Amino acid sequence: MDAVVSGIVLAGLYALVGQGLVLTFVTTRTLNFASGELLAVGGFLALGVGSWSWLPTPGKLAVVVLVGGALGAVVHRWLVLPFARGEHDSRWLLSTVGISYVLLNLFTNGEGANPQRVELTRNPGTVEVLGVGVNKQSLVIAVIAVVVTLALVAASRWTSGGVIMRAVAEDPRTVALMGISPRLVGAVAYAAATALAALAGVLWASEVGATPGLGVHVLVSAFAVAVIGGLTSFWGPLVGAVVFGVVVQVSAYELGALWGQVAGLALVIVVLVLRPEGLVGRRMEAKL
Template structure:
């Protein structure tokens, strides 16, 4: 069972990093990108295209893919989402736009790249890492370390720096933030760029384990969004914890009761959290004064 816990925690680190992207954009713009999984797929295919550049080291290829996808994320916000951002978050047309973008992106990837799984020739470790008491594939161990490091870095950026303060100011009152010189559009683009870049890195490392294929999106979107809800959509630290918990629960229940149960238990947990503690397990309750 320890093997399943370690594998679940490793994959959960990927879910956590993507969940953190949801929390980051939600706390900054009151919106989320439901094409996040497809953004990760684009990053993986960009990395696959860079695999043939022999003179470029693997970390540089990964960084290049992340930068390209970060630009894609910033453009998605500026062109498709920003027109529907309101200070109270009541205009939900951004949700329809991002869902439509997800469907379009999947269709384009399938038609242009085919549906087969392709191996990634870099950023991949073969074999199993033995810890004495349990074993975990080396690629998943690499995935866990990188995703966890990126997740902690993003959380610290958001909660401990001036940039994070400006993002929070934009979320709380866009007009007042503008009066003191904070550009809400720029903060939104930056939050989407950071979230997209992180997703690209995580998805690329994951495809080093499962292969690169167009239908990555749904496999990543649902667990990551569930992790964000469980941890708390306004808490980057909570999203990090929620994603890891989801990954562990998914693996354990799949081991005990089958793959279907593994996929269902997380969604049941989401429903329970929404009913009992809508703000999430790790987010502080926010009181609104009228």
């Protein structure tokens, strides 16, 4: 039970970052492989604004999220849009991976590799869940991930913005003829996705400290849960994260930490073979 509960709670962090991947894929059919480093940006921004005594904590958190969102729009404009000029143009993959290495080196050279304590949203202590002691900070992240998932599902189904987002992904040319800018929609999607990564970075750095590699492992796991759940469904990251987190934690408990990670990645392969669209995703149809 300890391993199961720990896996479910840890799933919140992966789901939060995974939602950003799904958001950009659903809208633009691209993925931001710099999300891990942009998560670290959130952690270091929290470290910087934490010293602003004149601004209350909600205001500091808002600054981090807004700056993260602005960086996402910049990434879309200069690193994705010029390199995604057709369905089979995948140069955006290299450009986002490239900027991730640039950011990683900048943080390492500028801030050093040692963790730096972040107090902005820190919740010390534990709370009992189903008889198991759970870190309060991890529980907060899990709750926020559920709230974000519900908000994205509701927005995609019952708002005009959700309809526009799906329409841009299906047929951007027709959407453009109707007076809606696919570029603007893509920029908004990237901004929202990176804002989620920055939020996750603040919350995670408040638990483990801000480091250049803060988001490296998180991005790998977030991509895994997005694939397991399905890149075409906003339920996907949450469902995939719970399954992935439980499998990893139970395997680590029974076989050791190394085998826990191996089991998680093996699960990704199994899902890709048996159900490529993910557990709750839908199969994509190509129009000729």
